[in-house]
Amino acid sequence: MTVSLVAGVAGGLWRLGVAVPDPLSFAWTGQVLLVHAALMICGFLGTVIGIERAVAVKHRAAFLAPLASGSGALCLVLGQQAAGAWLGVAAAVSFLAVNAVVVRRQHAAAHTLLLLVGAAAWVTGNVLFALGHGGNAVFPWWFAFLVMTIAAERLEMTRLMRRRPSASVTLHVVLSLLLAGAAWSGVAPRAGGLVYGTALVLLAAWLVTFDVARRTVFAHGISRYMAVCLLGGYAWLGIAGVAWATTALGWATRDAALHALGLGFVVSMMMGHAPVVLPAIARVKLQFGAFFYLPLAALHLSLLMRLVLGTFSEPLRAAGASFNAATIGFFAATVAGAAVAWRLQHGAAGARKTQ
DSSP states (O other): OHHHHHHHHHHHHHHTTOOOOOSSOHHHHHHHHHTHHHIIIIIIIHHHHHHHHHHHHTOGGGGHHHHHHHHHHHHHHTTOHHHHHHHHHHHHHHHHHHHHHHHHHTTSOHHHHHHHHHHHHHHHHHHHHHTTOOHHHHHHHHHHHHHHHHHHHHHHHTTTSOOOHHHHHHHHHHHHHHHHHHHHHTTOHHHHHHHHHHHHHHHHHHHHHHSTHHHHTTSOHHHHHHHHHHHHHHHHHHHHHHHHHHHHTTOSOHHHHHHIIIIIIIIHHHHHHHHHHHHHHHOOOOOOOGGGHHHHHHHHHHHHHHHTGGGTOHHHHHHHHHHHHHHHHHHHHHHHHHHHHHHHHHHHHHHHHHO
């Protein structure tokens, strides 16, 4: 998982001409360049999501999915693209089976069905990738997997919140539009891209309207932090939708489409959920504090540098990408520091009690 993240980030920086040290050879650099998206989406995010779902299911067999995706990413890094791609297919199929079990256990709850459909999107994208299809066909399915998984997580966390009956129908229509856009993108990139981008914009509007974050942003502590992460992510989701549609029309907005979605939306969601999800998955307690806002602010600033200022200058675009990479490392360090702070504080408190 860590190898996927490091290699994927390095590949993204090499694409923009950033001088990142290559520990092996130029040939390895070329391999990572070709599979940058696969490493980030399938190798890293797919493995993280697979572990989260396996912990929730509480069955050893459920760990086959993250094991396969992690092994597949290692193959991709080592230049074994065919083996890595088909291991990715195996991971996605295993993940689909895990979610089918969850659907059966929870009597087809709305969020579990959405997770199942998202898993099916991952299977589709990985099969297309293994068969040698290009990014126009593969990326919409990969991102549909991530977007639908996040939407399902939000439905699960806010399932007790009252919504108008029409809200559920609207969400189903928007996500159906997203899947239709993904399917059309492989055969009619212009039409498919327009539909896909429109669906992303509509989903952003739905989430802003119906997510509890609109209310909790006025709370305090971790609730406010999560809400700020979520609302910022929804803004980038809307921007990604516009950029995706304009890319289909021939504008030079592909970088904005992919990274407003992959970094602005997905990473914002990860930052927001990490203080809640990590303790449940890794049994690691985190000491929450205002310092969590620092990597979040850095993420948004780095994206503005890359996607806004970078449109006028390639060096600024490359600097923004380097800032993106540093932000991810900054957040990892923040989480590690929060874990140490919790141990120090509660360890000291426990010692005082025993005296």
